[in-house]
Amino acid sequence: MESLTNRKKVVSDKPMTFLEKIYIPAIVGGMMTTMKHMLRPRKTIKYPEETRVFAPVYRGQHVLKRDEQGRENCTACGLCAVACPAEAITMTSAERVKGEEHLYREEKYASSYEINMLRCIFCGLCEEACPKEAIFLTDRIVTTEFERDEFIYAKDKLVEAMDDRIDITKRQFTGKRTDK
Amino acid sequence: MDTAMLIEKSALVLLLFLISLGVAAYQTYFERKLAAWIQDRVGPDRAGPFGILQPIADGTKMFLKEDFIPAKADKWLFIIGPGISMFTALITSSVIPWGTNLNLFGRDISLQVADFNIGILFVFGVVSIGVYGIMIGGWASNNKYSLYGAIRASSQMISYELAMGISAITIVMLTGSLSLNDIVKSQHGMNWNIFYQPLAFFIFFITSLAELNRAPFDLPECESELIGGYHTEYSSMKLGLYLFSEYTSMFVSSAIMAVMFFGGYNVPGMDAFSGNILAILSIAAFALKIFLIIFVIMWIRWTIPRFRFDQLMHLGWKVLIPVAIVNMLITGLVVAWNQGWM
Helix, strand or coil: CCCCCCCCCCCCCCCCCHHHHCCHHHHHHHHHHHHHHHHCCCCCCCCCCCCCCCCCCCCCCEEECECCCCCECCCCCCHHHHHCCCCCEEEEEEECCCCCCCCECCCEEEEEEEEECCCCCCCCHHHHHCCCCCEEECCCCCCCCCCCHHHEECHHHHECECCECCCCCCCCCCCCCCCC | CCHHHHHHHHHHHHHHHHHHHHHHHHHHHHHHHHHHHHCCCCCCCCCCHHHCCHHHHHHHHHHHCCCCCCCCCCHHHHHHHHHHHHHHHHHHHHHCCCCCCEEECCEEECCCCCCCCCHHHHHHHHHHHHHHHHHHHHHHCCCHHHHHHHHHHHHHHHHHHHHHHHHHHHHHHHHCCCCHHHHHHCCCCCCCHHHCCHHHHHHHHHHHHHHCCCCCCCHHHCHHHHCCHHHCCCCHHHHHHHHHHHHHHHHHHHHHHHHHHCCCCCCCCHHHCCHHHHHHHHHHHHHHHHHHHHHHHHHHHCCCCCCCHHHHHHHHHHHHHHHHHHHHHHHHHHHHHHHCCC
């Protein structure tokens, strides 16, 4: 049969020649291979000092966005929680009262919003489900902790700070969306 | 023996002791680095710059571990085992000439602790005692894996000691002396024994690997079959001593190989120097030779897989010993011819 790859090798059980029997050429060949590897440049990324470049669509820690005037986009509709296959998202909604218009964009908002980072599988379905462009995954890494409780990220960790906006332009839909 | 000589020899013994331990410690570091490089990794690099403090961290860890003695173990033999291993590994360094005489405080100091006229015989005797440390440790552990490791170590030792001795005899025949000092002096400049006895060196090197329990002959302590072999039950610094004695004996064995086949402290063009400069040059040359031999031993370890036990015995009894005997006979004939006995 014709071979599909060029790596095919025909196996034979012919008796070994003298050179093969004393193993020395094979051992020297092996040592040359290891020497080649010894002299090769290392490809290791030494993590805390160096970080690898992430793909533009990397799915890391979530962010809850604010709009240009600094109002929270999220309306606590719960579509992200419904879409979440890992059931990592929980929230409670509240009604915006007078005088809070500068805090929340619409009449309803999330009074609490929690993502369990141990449950989350970083699939990005919450981001896809969101009709208000409120939740996005970013290229930040969820850091390690010693306690399980600390992995439940509440609004204080999720909502972006007013003076420290998180750039999500890389993840934003570039085409025109008519449904939002 | 006068007081000054006593002080001088004691200082040399202490220095050798410290150097052997230090070199053994940094051999572990070098081994880990080399293994990493061969496997396209970086290796230990967190403790200090380039991980240079790694052996100290490892040693501290060993000391902080629980020192456990199994309930059914023979307590005293269990304690003596690693001690014998370490003792025999360290004491061999006493007969090695580390350099030409050093001139300090108006005294001509010989860099050899004891110039026995039976140096090689002493080395072989002590090295053979070394296996007792492994055997006693394996026996006293009261564990089947330890016992298997100990049995393998002793049978391997018996098989390979023969070929090793026979290949060393050729060097003794060429030199006409058993003293390591005479052997080094007979290889003055570039007149090294390796050029006269490449086959003997080859056999000596292979058997040394087997005596040191290094890969590809590390059957007494293979992890996959024997869970560590003779040191399965050992923990804390007792385990540390076993591992350490292995590296120490690797250092000393490399030194003996350098002395017997690579001219010891001799370097080509050494006649141009004299006094302390020559002494320092000779020590540096000797250290470089030892380093290169250790490098090759480690390089082999991370290249070749382990032998099967029957292959090991086949190689020892049916290949190395006959070849060594033929080599010895030919050398004997040539020596006799040169001496005019035939």
